Amino acid sequence: MDSDDAARRIRAAILAIPRGEVAGYGEVARRAGLPGRARLVARMLSHNDDPRLPWHRVLRSDGRIALPEGSDGYLEQCQRLRAEGVRVVNGRVAGVKARATVDEQVWGPPD
């Protein structure tokens, strides 16, 4: 089934995130071959039952933690990211400036 295949690709995309790095939902969705399906990724993580899935490496486009502040997942993600050497400040990840805009997708990264 497609949906199952999509879920598998999304899972692979998340697993493909290097340790110490982070990615946005849109980013993951694009890598999985599902442009615009960021919500699908989010829903999967919310329903995820895979403890070895590095969901903590997935954040919003602004580099902001997706979960509501004070919730379990929020603190969990923050802690895990720090454990990987990622600097988290005020519920936000340092080193991640804005998400890749269309220009960067088309024109590529600034040299």
Place this chain on the structure above:
DNA sequence: CGTGTGACCTGGT
């Protein structure tokens, strides 16, 4: 079957 909701994204003001 229409509506609301959600670990979302982008562009404009």
Place this chain on the structure above:
DNA sequence: GACCAGGCCACAC
């Protein structure tokens, strides 16, 4: 920085 409007998809009611 904030806020708003539009888009996208899956699911609960």
